[in-house]
Amino acid sequence: MATTNIKEVAQRARVSVGTVSNVLNRPEIVSPATRERVFDAIRELGFVRNEVARHLRVGRSRTVGLIVLDVANPFFADVAQGADSLADEHDTMVVLCNSAADPARELRHLYQLEQQRVMGILITPVDAGNPRLAELAARGTPVVLVDSAATGLQCSVAVDDRLGGHIAGSHLIERGHRKILFVGGPQSIKQVADRHAGFTSAVTEAGDTEPGGGVDPGGGMGPGGGVELVAWFMPALSVANGRSAGERVAALPSGERPTAAFCANDLLALGFLQAMAARGLRVPDDMAIVGYDDIDFAAAATVPLSSVRQPRELLGRTAIDLLLEEVAEPELHRHRQVIFQPDLVVRQSSDLHRSPH
Amino acid sequence: MATTNIKEVAQRARVSVGTVSNVLNRPEIVSPATRERVFDAIRELGFVRNEVARHLRVGRSRTVGLIVLDVANPFFADVAQGADSLADEHDTMVVLCNSAADPARELRHLYQLEQQRVMGILITPVDAGNPRLAELAARGTPVVLVDSAATGLQCSVAVDDRLGGHIAGSHLIERGHRKILFVGGPQSIKQVADRHAGFTSAVTEAGDTEPGGGVDPGGGMGPGGGVELVAWFMPALSVANGRSAGERVAALPSGERPTAAFCANDLLALGFLQAMAARGLRVPDDMAIVGYDDIDFAAAATVPLSSVRQPRELLGRTAIDLLLEEVAEPELHRHRQVIFQPDLVVRQSSDLHRSPH
DNA sequence: TCATCGGCTTGAGTCGATTCAAAAAGATCA
DNA sequence: TGATCTTTTTGAATCGACTCAAGCCGATGA
Numbered sequence: 076m077a078t079t080n081i082k083e084v085a086q087r088a089r090v091s092v093g094t095v096s097n098v099l100n101r102p103e104i105v106s107p108a109t110r111e112r113v114f115d116a117i118r119e120l121g122f123v124r125n126e127v128a129r130h131l132r133v134g135r136s137r138t139v140g141l142i143v144l145d146v147a148n149p150f151f152a153d154v155a156q157g158a159d160s161l162a163d164e165h166d167t168m169v170v171l172c173n174s175a176a177d178p179a180r181e182l183r184h185l186y187q188l189e190q191q192r193v194m195g196i197l198i199t200p201v202d203a204g205n206p207r208l209a210e211l212a213a214r215g216t217p218v219v220l221v222d223s224a225a226t227g228l229q230c231s232v233a234v235d236d237r238l239g240g241h242i243a244g245s246h247l248i249e250r251g252h253r254k255i256l257f258v259g260g261p262q263s264i265k266q267v268a269d270r271h272a273g274f275t276s277a278v279t280e281a282g283d284t285e286p287g288g289g290v291d292p293g294g295g296m297g298p299g300g301g302v303e304l305v306a307w308f309m310p311a312l313s314v315a316n317g318r319s320a321g322e323r324v325a326a327l328p329s330g331e332r333p334t335a336a337f338c339a340n341d342l343l344a345l346g347f348l349q350a351m352a353a354r355g356l357r358v359p360d361d362m363a364i365v366g367y368d369d370i371d372f373a374a375a376a377t378v379p380l381s382s383v384r385q386p387r388e389l390l391g392r393t394a395i396d397l398l399l400e401e402v403a404e405p406e407l408h409r410h411r412q413v414i415f416q417p418d419l420v421v422r423q424s425s426d427l428h429r430s431p432h
Numbered sequence: 433m434a435t436t437n438i439k440e441v442a443q444r445a446r447v448s449v450g451t452v453s454n455v456l457n458r459p460e461i462v463s464p465a466t467r468e469r470v471f472d473a474i475r476e477l478g479f480v481r482n483e484v485a486r487h488l489r490v491g492r493s494r495t496v497g498l499i500v501l502d503v504a505n506p507f508f509a510d511v512a513q514g515a516d517s518l519a520d521e522h523d524t525m526v527v528l529c530n531s532a533a534d535p536a537r538e539l540r541h542l543y544q545l546e547q548q549r550v551m552g553i554l555i556t557p558v559d560a561g562n563p564r565l566a567e568l569a570a571r572g573t574p575v576v577l578v579d580s581a582a583t584g585l586q587c588s589v590a591v592d593d594r595l596g597g598h599i600a601g602s603h604l605i606e607r608g609h610r611k612i613l614f615v616g617g618p619q620s621i622k623q624v625a626d627r628h629a630g631f632t633s634a635v636t637e638a639g640d641t642e643p644g645g646g647v648d649p650g651g652g653m654g655p656g657g658g659v660e661l662v663a664w665f666m667p668a669l670s671v672a673n674g675r676s677a678g679e680r681v682a683a684l685p686s687g688e689r690p691t692a693a694f695c696a697n698d699l700l701a702l703g704f705l706q707a708m709a710a711r712g713l714r715v716p717d718d719m720a721i722v723g724y725d726d727i728d729f730a731a732a733a734t735v736p737l738s739s740v741r742q743p744r745e746l747l748g749r750t751a752i753d754l755l756l757e758e759v760a761e762p763e764l765h766r767h768r769q770v771i772f773q774p775d776l777v778v779r780q781s782s783d784l785h786r787s788p789h
Numbered sequence: 790t791c792a793t794c795g796g797c798t799t800g801a802g803t804c805g806a807t808t809c810a811a812a813a814a815g816a817t818c819a
Numbered sequence: 820t821g822a823t824c825t826t827t828t829t830g831a832a833t834c835g836a837c838t839c840a841a842g843c844c845g846a847t848g849a
Binding site for chain 4: 437438439449450452453454456457481482483484485486487488489490
């Protein structure tokens with residue numbers, strides 16, 4: 076380890092360590108001649124400042140942790156990109172961590188980041204009610220919830236998932252579907268629960284205006300005159316789980332089979348779509364599909380996918396913005412909950428103009 | 433900032449700071465009674481060890497930097513996941529950084545990571561010949577090249593890109609194509625150059641055995657009896673660039689238009705495929721397509737995409753492995769270059785059995 | 790009772806950069 | 820030339836945890 080330190084630089088430039096530090100941090104207070112000598116020494120020795128020591132002394136870090144549910148999901152990649160771009164403008168580094176929706180991994184990352192004394196943590200929590208998050212904040216590490224609304228104890232940026240679910244539901248009902256499947260992930264994930272709730276509410280409203288319509292919003296596949304709803308909660312929001320949900324649906328007798336599916340994210344939807352193709356069901360004729368997130372691949376799918384769009388990069392940027400605001404004035408800071416509106420991008424996968432059956 | 437330190441813990445437990453440190457690092461040498469008292473104090477105060485101070489003192493960090501060309505590309509997400517999983521087993525943290533194929537961003541990240549005195553850096557360099565990488569290693573931060581072969585100055589893990597290009601080229605020629613387009617990214621990216629070179633070599637070999645075949649491997653669209661090759665190098669390996677290449681090709685008169693395209697990665701290929709659909713060209717009938725990386729979305733595309741598959745997670749795991757090996761015994765360590773073999777997954781996008789024309 | 794020994798605990802010194810009061814050097818003016 | 824400012828530079832103290840030589844203590848054996 077041939078790491079040069081500030082002391083060697085000082086020796087070489089024939090000044091004190093204090094002066095080298097000044098050159099590094101407030102060059103304007105050092106005389107030009109000295110400053111040049113120090114710069115020369117830095118260059119000759121290949122000196123790179125030890126940020127660890129600096130951090131220990133000043134107590135303030137220049138890195139932010141971002142913990143997401145799934146790095147392999149392009150949605151989060153875009154959120155991360157948004158966060159990174161704004162952080163960069165503030166000379167701050169974002170370290171991206173993957174909880175893979177596993178509470179134990181999430182906890183480990185939280186602990187590691189706290190040990191590192193990062194400036195703050197942006198997190199899409201596995202479980203938004205996790206008391207550890209509040210404890211973290213209390214111990215001095217600000218936390219911003221991303222894609223998940225907070226309850227006042229911390230800042231958050233989110234997209235209205237209930238509204239998104241509602242939009243998707245209304246769209247499918249409007250297109251004439253009367254038996255609709257919701258494909259979700261673990262209900263403990265708030266996004267899943269909210270999208271499902273919004274979706275259900277759309278169905279309920281439709282049932283109210285439906286003449287003689289009996290609605291079954293809860294799940295289960297009972298008979299009923301109005302809109303029938305089934306909900307399946309898969310163990311993860313992945314392509315593979317979407318595929319297995321699709322296969323399960325395709326195996327149903329065509330009379331019992333829903334005519335449309337709303338998937339809680341695009342990965343599920345893409346897997347679901349693959350299963351349809353594999354089982355010879357036509358999309359949207361036999362099965363309409365709406366996804367969520369509108370990742371770039373949604374438009375490039377076997378059948379271009381309708382999807383609820385969220386402002387992905389803006390989510391990331393706003394989260395960093397809230398964090399920087401909190402760090403800049405911890406006293407004055409009032410926690411804020413920012414909520415964006417999603418919108419639906421209709422593509423071929425749900426765009427059947429005639430009513431099915 | 434209510435951060436408790438080891439001193440407060442010591443006071444509360446009525447022991448010295450040295451003892452608290454011992455409890456933290458070698459609990460077995462502390463008597464059970466004292467140990468318990470200290471653990472109690474830690475719990476009561478909510479003490480979390482300051483990794484920054486620890487790192488400064490012991491000089492060794494427990495984090496590794498991973499700089500990739502594009503976090504939004506699922507290929508790199510999978511590499512990162514592989515790295516993360518092995519690092520986790522060694523109680524080490526991976527911080528993921530995105531260079532976005534921009535040398536300036538890459539440089540900034542290298543600098544930040546060196547300042548943080550990370551244990552080492554895994555990087556998919558924008559320019560593998562960058563002398564900064566060797567300098568970094570010389571100054572004490574080990575570097576492992578990922579998805580890019582090194583020349584002996586450092587460790588590397590890669591997949592044989594020339595071979596991958598060759599496999600793709602042979603496949604298309606075998607399927608009867610005689611006018612083939614290569615869609616690449618910046619030639620400065622080694623993966624692009626190698627895939628192109630391998631691809632060209634496949635064509636050249638085919639030309640040699642072709643009766644009377646004049647081959648034009650370099651690019652340009654001159655006439656010739658054998659296999660004709662065109663190469664377009666787009667500014668980035670993205671879906672958008674693939675789309676614009678596709679539109680450009682679709683605009684050609686059908687006589688001049690290639691019948692097949694090999695794209696340097698799947699993002700390009702997916703964009704290219706979208707453009708074909710938009711312009712009403714059938715895949716694979718009017719245009720066969722082969723991509724590279726075999727990301728999960730390739731199989732889910734409008735027309736399932738043939739693609740050259742790489743062992744993505746294994747790349748990441750192996751990179752961490754090499755790094756840990758180097759860090760464990762810096763003296764004994766001999767740099768190694770690990771190379772994996774790619775293979776082709778044939779799907780519908782290139783699977784036309786009759787010869788085109 | 791005293792010397793010896795092993796098991797625990799102590800606390801000063803250290804890692805590298807920053808800070809700031811104080812000293813030194815330089816500039817200005819009478 | 821000396822007094823008075825102003826501009827630069829200095830170096831000791833500091834951040835929090837780790838290390839290790841030295842000390843303490845109780846037990847054991849003579």
